Amino acid sequence: MIVVFTAEAEADLERIGDFIAQDNPRRAVSFVTELVERCLRLAEFPEGFPLVPLYADSGVRRRSYSSYLIFYRVRGERIEILHVMSGVRDWKSLLFPD
Template sequence: MKFIFSDEFHESLDAIEDFIGQDSPNRALNFTHNLWRKIETIPFMPYRFRKKQNFNDENIRDLIYKGHTIPFEIREDIIIILDIYNHNIKSRFANSTD
């Protein structure tokens, strides 16, 4: 499967890396490295991740990683990574009840 990463995902991830990096650049690198490893597991059984709440679409799922939500869309041969956000900071993609 191929991955497509939205601009929102890249912008949000940069902000998260910058925030973590203020405290510990090494921890920011580890966070990002381990996040990529987790994202790479999505194609193996992508429907094992929780269905996005309040979306009537089986193909929109959430990967949860260290308090961050990574919503993604499953298409035939593509996984679209939509965004990443912390439960304290809502995404443009997140709805009000997530």
């Protein structure tokens, strides 16, 4: 199983790092690394986290880490990381805007 990050997910991780770096640059690097590691671990048990009811037809799943949410989809032998965002954000409108 291979894990791939969409351009949106990569941009999300960069924004998260930039936000944390305002207060603690060292922690920004380590926290983004932790998020990436959690994404990569999805390859061990890709269907181990629940489908997002609103996007179940598209196969979108969600796992949390700290106060962040990792949205992903399993496609054959690939896991696509779609977005990584703070759980306090309005993720429903941001995940797949109309």
